[in-house]
Amino acid sequence: MPTAAAMPQDDACYLALAARDARFDGRFFTGVTSTGIYCRPVCRVRTPKRTNCRFFALAAQAERAGFRPCLRCRPELAPGAGHWSMEDAGRMLATQAAHWLDEPEAWGDLPPTVERLAARLGVSDRHVRRVFEAHLGVTPLQYLQTRRLLTAKQLLTDTPLPVTQVAHLSGFGSLRRFNAAFVSHYRLSPTALRRAGPHPPAATPGTTVRLGYRPPYDVAAMLAFFRQRQLDGVEAVAVFSDGAHGPAGRIARSWAVTSGGQRHTGWVVCHLDAAQPQVTLQVSDSLRAVLPLMLQRVRAWLDLDADPAAIHAVLGGRFPDSAGLRVPGCVDGFELAVRAVLGQQVTVAAARTLAQRVVTTFGEAIATPCPGVSRLFPSAHVLAHAGGDALGQLGIVKQRQAAITALAQAVASGTLALHPGVDVHATVAQLKTLPGIGDWTAQYIAMRALRWPDAFPAGDVALHKALGVKGERDAQVVSAAWTPWRSYAVLRAWATLATPTTPQSIARSPVSVRA
Numbered sequence: 001m002p003t004a005a006a007m008p009q010d011d012a013c014y015l016a017l018a019a020r021d022a023r024f025d026g027r028f029f030t031g032v033t034s035t036g037i038y039c040r041p042v043c044r045v046r047t048p049k050r051t052n053c054r055f056f057a058l059a060a061q062a063e064r065a066g067f068r069p070c071l072r073c074r075p076e077l078a079p080g081a082g083h084w085s086m087e088d089a090g091r092m093l094a095t096q097a098a099h100w101l102d103e104p105e106a107w108g109d110l111p112p113t114v115e116r117l118a119a120r121l122g123v124s125d126r127h128v129r130r131v132f133e134a135h136l137g138v139t140p141l142q143y144l145q146t147r148r149l150l151t152a153k154q155l156l157t158d159t160p161l162p163v164t165q166v167a168h169l170s171g172f173g174s175l176r177r178f179n180a181a182f183v184s185h186y187r188l189s190p191t192a193l194r195r196a197g198p199h200p201p202a203a204t205p206g207t208t209v210r211l212g213y214r215p216p217y218d219v220a221a222m223l224a225f226f227r228q229r230q231l232d233g234v235e236a237v238a239v240f241s242d243g244a245h246g247p248a249g250r251i252a253r254s255w256a257v258t259s260g261g262q263r264h265t266g267w268v269v270c271h272l273d274a275a276q277p278q279v280t281l282q283v284s285d286s287l288r289a290v291l292p293l294m295l296q297r298v299r300a301w302l303d304l305d306a307d308p309a310a311i312h313a314v315l316g317g318r319f320p321d322s323a324g325l326r327v328p329g330c331v332d333g334f335e336l337a338v339r340a341v342l343g344q345q346v347t348v349a350a351a352r353t354l355a356q357r358v359v360t361t362f363g364e365a366i367a368t369p370c371p372g373v374s375r376l377f378p379s380a381h382v383l384a385h386a387g388g389d390a391l392g393q394l395g396i397v398k399q400r401q402a403a404i405t406a407l408a409q410a411v412a413s414g415t416l417a418l419h420p421g422v423d424v425h426a427t428v429a430q431l432k433t434l435p436g437i438g439d440w441t442a443q444y445i446a447m448r449a450l451r452w453p454d455a456f457p458a459g460d461v462a463l464h465k466a467l468g469v470k471g472e473r474d475a476q477v478v479s480a481a482w483t484p485w486r487s488y489a490v491l492r493a494w495a496t497l498a499t500p501t502t503p504q505s506i507a508r509s510p511v512s513v514r515a
Contacts, residue, residue, distance in 0.1 A: 013028050013030065013041075014053060016041050017041050017043075017047060017053070020043070020044070021042075022041070022042050022214060022277040023215060023308070023309060024041045024214070025040055025041055025042050025078050025079060025212055025213075025214050026040070026078035026305075027041075027057075027214075028056060029055070029056045029057075029058070029059055030043075030048075030053050031053070031054040031056060032053060032067075033052045033053075034052045035048075036066065036068060037067060037068050037069070037070050038056065038059070038062035038068070038069060038070065039072075039075070040070070040073045040075055040077075040078050042073060042212075042277075043070055044072065045070075045073075056137075057136075058136060058137065058138065058143070059075050059078075059146050059150060060136075060137075060142050060146035060147075061138055063149075063185055064137070064142055068185070068188075069153060071196060074153070074157065075150060076151065076153050077154070077210055078212050079212050079213045079304055079305045079306075080299065080305035090131050090134065091135045093121060093123070093128075093131050094131050094132050094135035094136055097117055097128055097131075098136065098143060100120060100121075100421060101140065101143060101144050101147065103296070103419075103421030105419045105420070105421055106120075106420075106421025109260055109261065112144060114128060114129060114141065117140060145181065145185075146185075148171045148172065148181075149170070149181060149182060151170045151171070151292050152169075152170035152178070152182065152190070153186075155291065155292070156190055156193050157193070157194070158207065158209040158210070159207045159291070160207075161288060163178075163190050163191060163194075165289075166178075166190065169289070169292050170292065204282060205282065205369050206282045206283050206285055207285065207288060207291065208281065208282050208283075209280075209281050209291075209295065211278060211281055211295065211298065211299060211302075211304055212277060212304070213277055213304040213305070214306070214307060214308055214309075217277065217308075217324050218322075218325050218326065219246060219247045219248065219272045220247040220274075221324070221326075222272065222326060224239075225328050226328065227239065228348055229348065229351075229352055231352065231355055231356050231359050231377070232372065233254075233360070233363065233372070233374045234253055234254055234363070234373070234375055235252065235253035235254070235372075235373065236370060236371060236372030236373050237250070237251050237252075238252075246273075246274025247274050248272060248274060249271075249272050250269060251270045251272070252267065252268070252269040252368075252371075252372070252373050253268060253370075254266075254368065254374075254376045254377070255287065255376075256376050256377075256379065257287070257294065259289075259293055264289060264290050265287075265364075265376060266283070266284030266285075266286035266287040266366075266368075267283075267366070267370055267373055268281060268282065268287070268294070269281070269282040270298065270302065272302075279302060281295075281298055284368070300451050301328075301329040301330060301331055302326070302328075302329065303326035303328065303329055306326055306327075306488075308323055311485045311488050314481075314485050315482055315488060315489050318482075318489070319489070319492035319495075322491075322492040325488065325491050325492055325495060326488075326491075327451075327487050327491055328448060329448055329451060330448050330449050332377065333417075333419050333445070333449035333450070334379075334380045334407065334408070334411045334418055336418070336445060336449040337407050337411075337418055337431075337445050338355070338383070338407065339351065340441050340444050340448075341400050341403045341404055341407065341436065341437065341441060342355050342400060344400065344436075354395060354396060357394040357395065358378060358394060358396075359377060361390070362378035362382050362383060362386060363375035363376055363377060364376045364378070364379075364382075380407075381408075382408075383404060383407075384405065384408035384409045384411075384412045386405070386408075387405075388401040391404060391405075399435075400436055402435040402436050403434060403435055403436025406434040406435050406436070407437075410430075416430060418449045419449065420450060422450060424450050427446070427450060428442045428446050431445060439457070439458070440457045440459050443457040443458075444457055447487045447490070453484055453485055453487045453488065454483055454484040454486045455487045456479050456486040456487070456490060458472040458473075458475045458479070459472045460475075460490075463490060463494065465497065466493035
């Protein structure tokens with residue numbers, strides 16, 4: 001999370017603005033005093049005079065100063081700020097608070113409040129307000145208000161959703177409050193913004209939105225990772241020819257999400273193109289009711305909010321050629337956990353075969369316009385009642401049957417949550433109490449499902465080989481210098497084991513998993 005003390009100096013910001021450098025996208029915003037508008041560094045309008053520019057680490061800071069978001073570069077498309085820091089305790093508390101406000105799944109079915117935030121952090125609400133404003137320059141409610149308004153702005157611009165539904169999805173309790181806040185901040189009514197913006201293309205199915213990220217981004221590596229683990233019926237990965245501007249591809253898959261006690265199912269298609277720092281996302285109409293949550297999940301799935309410059313500053317000395325590698329996430333924490341269990345002590349291909357059998361036997365059929373996408377990964381409720389015999393008939397050994405059943409029962413009952421925003425250390429400890437799940441599996445789940453950038457499966461044999469160490473203790477010693485980015489170090493280390501003639505893929509050797 002950039003702060004006034006941590007963000008680039010104003011002169012450096014202006015140089016990045018003049019160069020339209022996408023590496024700084026989301027790391028600062030420029031308020032132009034002559035227009036009253038704030039922009040991303042990548043905005044294509046004529047560069048303003050230096051004397052007319054004010055720089056802010058957060059969109060909320062720019063809005064607090066009275067600036068309105070640019071309708072051309074659209075600040076709501078900027079990648080999010082990082083939430084991991086090795087700074088002092090006050091700044092860490094402020095960034096953890098912002099992280100909670102940015103994760104709707106962490107709120108549960110109740111709206112976010114400063115009182116709930118303070119209880120989550122174990123401090124008083126007065127202390128949260130004081131620390132938040134001291135380090136981020138805005139209050140928690142101002143930060144949340146900007147987040148809601150920018151979400152609404154994206155929905156108004158990219159979707160045909162009714163304004164009333166946009167207000168509800170963005171977190172406003174009433175249409176009157178939404179309209180008042182929108183006009184107060186942006187000096188434009190929601191309906192006027194919709195008329196002024198571009199109209200979504202009618203020829204494409206579903207809703208199309210754009211999501212930005214900071215380059216470099218190794219598109220080939222991400223596509224290869226998901227293609228190697230593709231489950232037929234659930235997902236379909238297409239890699240296009242490597243053109244003059246780099247690789248491009250498409251990931252289509254089925255999706256199920258539960259929000260407010262209601263289950264929504266549908267499909268998504270992500271178009272990745274190295275030629276421009278953004279992902280084009282198509283979401284089925286059946287998922288419109290949870291679109292803000294979907295956008296947040298896709299950002300985590302494709303690791304779009306990573307800050308390559310900050311990560312490479314720590315890891316570049318040991319891994320100089322992997323600046324664009326991201327940590328692949330997942331669409332559902334339970335699905336990822338099941339696939340991690342099936343991958344214990346076997347190759348990626350063998351794990352894929354077992355997971356395919358689970359999908360074929362227990363997956364729910366779904367109609368989609370995407371070739372090759374026709375089933376949902378089975379839910380926790382389904383696998384919780386599947387029984388060991390049914391899993392055993394798929395070739396799954398008893399230890400993993402017990403692990404899958406325990407995982408499914410814990411998630412289905414609500415005693416275990418596997419998504420960003422949970423308490424990472426408590427969740428890892430809880431995972432390791434389940435039968436058949438040891439530290440390796442728990443760390444792998446933390447890395448991909450909980451989006452913990454400092455996860456480190458120290459017992460991984462392939463990791464030992466890549467790092468040239470003899471065991472878990474040596475791996476821990478070597479990794480100490482890479483905190484808080486050890487998940488990215490693991491990806492870079494595994495990448496060194498890939499054959500140089502193929503796109504980057506993350507392969508794993510058999511590993512020990514303690515019961």
